[in-house]
Amino acid sequence: MSETTIVETGKRPEVASSSPGEWIRKNLFSNIPNTILTIVFGVFALYAIRGLLGFILSGERRWEAVATNMRLLMAQGYPANQFVRVWVALGCLMVLTGLSLAIWNAKGQLPIKKISNWTMNIGFGLMLFAVLAPISPSSRLGWVIAGVLFLTFGFGLWMSTKNNQNRTLDSIPTVWFSFGFLGTLVLSLWIVPFGHYAFTNGELVAETGRTVAMSTKLPFTVMWVLLVCSYCVIIRVRDYLPTGQAKALLVGLWFLSPFVLNWIVLRDPDFDYGHVISTDVPVAALFIFAGGGILYLLTKPSLGELGRLTAIALLIFGVFNWVAAFFGWYPMLQKVRISFVLLALAALIAPNFAADRRTRLKFVTGWGVLIVISHWLITAVNSPSTLELQGPTYLGGFSLTLFVAVLTLLLSFPLGVLLALGRTSSMPIARVLCTGYIESIRGVPLITILFFFSNILPLFLPQGMEIAELAAIVTGYTLFSAAYLAENVRGGLQSVMRGQYEAADAIGLTTSQRTGFIVLPQALRVSIPPLVGQAIGVFKETSLVAIIGAYDILRIANNVVPAQTEFLGVKREGLLLVSVIYFIVAFSMSKYSQRLEERVGLGER
Amino acid sequence: MSTETTNENRSDMIVCENVDKWFGDFQALKGVSATIAEQEVVVVLGPSGSGKSTWIRCINRLEAHQQGTIIVDGVELTNDLRNIEKIRSEVGMVFQQFNLFPHISVLDNVTLAPKWVRKMPKAAAEKKAEELLEMVGIPEQAAKYPGQLSGGQQQRVAIARALAMEPRIMLFDEPTSALDPEMIKEVLDVMKDLAHGGMTMMVVTHEMGFAREVADRIIFMESGEIVESGTPEHFFTNPTEDRTKLFLSQIL
Numbered sequence: 106m107s108e109t110t111i112v113e114t115g116k117r118p119e120v121a122s123s124s125p126g127e128w129i130r131k132n133l134f135s136n137i138p139n140t141i142l143t144i145v146f147g148v149f150a151l152y153a154i155r156g157l158l159g160f161i162l163s164g165e166r167r168w169e170a171v172a173t174n175m176r177l178l179m180a181q182g183y184p185a186n187q188f189v190r191v192w193v194a195l196g197c198l199m200v201l202t203g204l205s206l207a208i209w210n211a212k213g214q215l216p217i218k219k220i221s222n223w224t225m226n227i228g229f230g231l232m233l234f235a236v237l238a239p240i241s242p243s244s245r246l247g248w249v250i251a252g253v254l255f256l257t258f259g260f261g262l263w264m265s266t267k268n269n270q271n272r273t274l275d276s277i278p279t280v281w282f283s284f285g286f287l288g289t290l291v292l293s294l295w296i297v298p299f300g301h302y303a304f305t306n307g308e309l310v311a312e313t314g315r316t317v318a319m320s321t322k323l324p325f326t327v328m329w330v331l332l333v334c335s336y337c338v339i340i341r342v343r344d345y346l347p348t349g350q351a352k353a354l355l356v357g358l359w360f361l362s363p364f365v366l367n368w369i370v371l372r373d374p375d376f377d378y379g380h381v382i383s384t385d386v387p388v389a390a391l392f393i394f395a396g397g398g399i400l401y402l403l404t405k406p407s408l409g410e411l412g413r414l415t416a417i418a419l420l421i422f423g424v425f426n427w428v429a430a431f432f433g434w435y436p437m438l439q440k441v442r443i444s445f446v447l448l449a450l451a452a453l454i455a456p457n458f459a460a461d462r463r464t465r466l467k468f469v470t471g472w473g474v475l476i477v478i479s480h481w482l483i484t485a486v487n488s489p490s491t492l493e494l495q496g497p498t499y500l501g502g503f504s505l506t507l508f509v510a511v512l513t514l515l516l517s518f519p520l521g522v523l524l525a526l527g528r529t530s531s532m533p534i535a536r537v538l539c540t541g542y543i544e545s546i547r548g549v550p551l552i553t554i555l556f557f558f559s560n561i562l563p564l565f566l567p568q569g570m571e572i573a574e575l576a577a578i579v580t581g582y583t584l585f586s587a588a589y590l591a592e593n594v595r596g597g598l599q600s601v602m603r604g605q606y607e608a609a610d611a612i613g614l615t616t617s618q619r620t621g622f623i624v625l626p627q628a629l630r631v632s633i634p635p636l637v638g639q640a641i642g643v644f645k646e647t648s649l650v651a652i653i654g655a656y657d658i659l660r661i662a663n664n665v666v667p668a669q670t671e672f673l674g675v676k677r678e679g680l681l682l683v684s685v686i687y688f689i690v691a692f693s694m695s696k697y698s699q700r701l702e703e704r705v706g707l708g709e710r
Numbered sequence: 711m712s713t714e715t716t717n718e719n720r721s722d723m724i725v726c727e728n729v730d731k732w733f734g735d736f737q738a739l740k741g742v743s744a745t746i747a748e749q750e751v752v753v754v755l756g757p758s759g760s761g762k763s764t765w766i767r768c769i770n771r772l773e774a775h776q777q778g779t780i781i782v783d784g785v786e787l788t789n790d791l792r793n794i795e796k797i798r799s800e801v802g803m804v805f806q807q808f809n810l811f812p813h814i815s816v817l818d819n820v821t822l823a824p825k826w827v828r829k830m831p832k833a834a835a836e837k838k839a840e841e842l843l844e845m846v847g848i849p850e851q852a853a854k855y856p857g858q859l860s861g862g863q864q865q866r867v868a869i870a871r872a873l874a875m876e877p878r879i880m881l882f883d884e885p886t887s888a889l890d891p892e893m894i895k896e897v898l899d900v901m902k903d904l905a906h907g908g909m910t911m912m913v914v915t916h917e918m919g920f921a922r923e924v925a926d927r928i929i930f931m932e933s934g935e936i937v938e939s940g941t942p943e944h945f946f947t948n949p950t951e952d953r954t955k956l957f958l959s960q961i962l
Contacts, residue, residue: 406829460829607772608809608868612823612875613799622822626813705813 155237161681162238169311170672171682172302177665178679181501181656192324194366199328201358203335206280207343208351213279217266220282224259228252284333291329294322309671381484384438389480392444396476397469399448403455404465412459416452423449431565440483447479457617501656503686509579509657510644516583517643521590522629526620528591529598539591546588552652554581559653578650586643593635597628630705637698641691659683722781723748723879723910724769729778731764731934738764739775740934748878751911753921753942756931757957762914765931766881769912770801783878799827802872806884808864810856816843816867817852820874828875835874842870846900862893866900873904880904882913918961922946930954 133143160166171178176185183191231252235245266275294317301312316322339346403412423446429435430442451472458468527539546554558581559574601624609619629636651660662679666672724746731739738761746752754762767773768780771787771794780787782797811819820839824830830838843849846866848859856864865885872880882901886894898920905911905924915921921928921942928945930938930953938951949955 457826461831464829602809604805604807604809605811608803608805608811610772611770611798611801611803611805612871613795613827614823615795615827618826622814622826623811627811630813 151237154233158234158238160677162240166678167672167675168678169300169302170666170669170675171678172300173304173309173311173672174661174666174669174679177502178658178661178682179502180504181661181665183501183504190369192327194369195324195328196331197362197366197369199332200335201355201362203332204339205355205359207336207339208346208348208355210343211278211280214276215279215282216276217262220277221259221262221266224255224262226259228255228257228259231255280336284329284336287329287332291322291325294325385440385480385484388438388441388444389476392448392476392480393473396444396448396451397472400451400455400472401465401469403452404459404468406459408456408459412452412456416449416455419445419449419452440480443479443483444476447475451475454617457615502661503658505650505655506644506647506657508575509582509647509650512579513582513586513643513647514640516579517587517590520583520587522594522625524587524591525594525598526625528595543588543591546585547592549585551582551585551646551649554585555649555653557581574653574655578653578655582643582647582650586639589642590636590639593632593639594628596635597630597632598624600631601627633698633702633705637694641694644690644694645687658686721748722746723750723783724912725779725781726765726769727779729765729768729775729780731761731768731773731775738934739768741778742931742934742936743778744929744936744939746910746912748910749908751905751909751924751926752913752929753925753927754912754914754929754931755916755921755957756937760931761934762931763883764934766803766883766912766914769879769881770798770803772803799823799875800877801879801881802875802877803881804865804868804872804883804885806887808856808861808868808888810864810868810871812856814855815852816848816854816856816859819856819867820871823871824874839870839874842873843867845873845903846870847896860893861889862896865889865893865897869897869900869904879910879912882911882915884914884916886915886917916961918946930957932957 134140176183176188180191229252231248235248235252238245238248240248297316298314299317301310301315301318303310303318399415402408403415405412423442426437426442426445430437455468458464524539524543527535528543530536530539555578558577562577562581605623605627606619609623614622648657648659651657656665659680662683663676666679667674667676722745724744726742726744729739729742730737740761742761742765744752754766756762764773768775768787769782774789775787783800785793785797787793787797810816811822814822817836817839820842821832821835824835824838825832828835840849840852843852846869848863848866851859851863851867856867859867869885885901886897889897894917898917901911901913901920902924913920913925923942925942927939928942929936930945930949930951932953938945938949938954945954946958949958
């Protein structure tokens, strides 16, 4: 059999890059309509920037309102004397990040050309600022000089990549660039006079002309040092380490970190450990070992039809527990009810893991991990109070926003995928149920659902069963978001060719294997753009939780800060800051999705 | 319409009796009866729309027939899921459009079914896949993705994927129709090797040269019926039916 080989015929000719002047002529002033558009929108853009700068720098603005209330905006309700816990948690994350960067040997290189472009862009931005901002002539000169410095530096870098024949330094490691960038930011806290603003014992402290408080700059510095040092230490000794085991250990630590860090941050000083030891741990252990044993038996290859019957019996029992709870027939812990349903679902998919001993043990281990996570979640989310409560939920501000968004996304994703599969399945009952669910949820506003879950749901719950406010929010929001997510996934499912189903059938895969290995990966890849859109939407719409009484960052900026006697009616500054924060997070998600698309696009040509 | 087996000593691998298949009101198969023996290579010919693809898709139940019986390797095809899964792991199928899984590498395409259906350990499945890729002549492409291969290479991967399940029967549904002319030979060569190795094969194709050279028997279909069945020699030189003569006069 002859192979067609591609003969390499020299290198690709280098395309001569056009000079900036040519670029501008070709793209902005190529013909009369284009020229008019350029001029009109240029003037409009300059006018808009000028207006915005005027707003920000106007003497009427009271930015100290934002600076003073930064803690409130980030973590309303979190006691100030406990903040060290947050820093400890962040420090753990920093060390983990540094270790991981070193162990995985991040080799990303940042081209000097890109850096020179960024530098020149900053220079242009500074010049623009100097020209447009309403500032005194002397400070205007200062900004112009800064802009010129940046421009010259950037241009110098650019020329060095162009003329340097031996090209010793084409790029620098991304890791070191990031460390340097973060280091510069931290350093600025020590030398730039941002001013010190705080409420000390209820008294407003406002000192201009000095750097920020030690309690702010010191922790940030420690964070940076931890990150860089852990990286440097490991990169030195990396060659002597068993890399495979180190990676496994780090993955385990990352996996544990949400549990441990959450415990560090949110642990109630009066938390009832007696209950945990006497009830929570034994229940979890029982499910891990007894449930794992049942699942191990159910994955026996020779079991056949008996396995399916057992799974169905478990499912009926699991559902019956909820019916019984509704009528109050017999008491049972909520997490036990949930665990029985999980056990039934695991039993249903068990036949897919009926193979050698290793596969079966892996499956049982997965079950143990699932129980640990779900029990921890139920305990954590359903604990009615921690720390000193200053509102209906134990979180507030940006941390509430993040908590609700992250948890909702994590939980609604699997639910949405299941709903989409149900809606496209050939089983009529599943199809009708899923379609009905999706359509009815989509016909109801999010606010209605949040009201329902925080006010009306507790009336329907069986006696003695409580649901914490935050749990109600996350549950309602998850059910809402899953319906929309399901429709996005369904779009992806429809794009998978019929031939893929046929090929999977023809090699003998079962329906669930076909779905898991062939259909879903392809469908999800297609759904990345709408799913990220959905994720951004979920993040932004967390602001609606304010309606049922929770204090998220937007509500604090809009209602709490303007109500303080010192900053009566000062609202615009906070709102601008909040919109910038929302934008940064949403934009990062969008950027990340673009990279994700590039990565999973591998192999598709 | 006779369905004589060429050798009485061999067991029957596929037995079809009066198979009927409708798509809505359109009857695609009209009382198709045929028996295919072990190690026999049968080429199914016929004009487009004659039901030849539908027929071989019925044999591993990608399409369900409505009347008649199909018995594959001693198991009758019914709605019973376990029978279908059993037969599908015994019958390999190669499609006109290859239908490789584009999101996983060539090696994973080949090892997926052995690992998850046959429960073969990963190392053994990969060793087997490497042997098969060697056999179809593309061992160096294992790490690539299907989209990075040419059509002929993709079809050869598809054959390796089907063979990885160690099937007793291979079905080919127009395996070369979507290929550029220069790629057809490399696929046909693999199929010839397979036939000479003793695989039971049913091939729907328009490649007359392949049919003449490799087939033990040629079945000619038109309008959902088997019109004529016989050895290549008989079929190409001395066809009995008028419709066969007309078909041959149009394509030769």
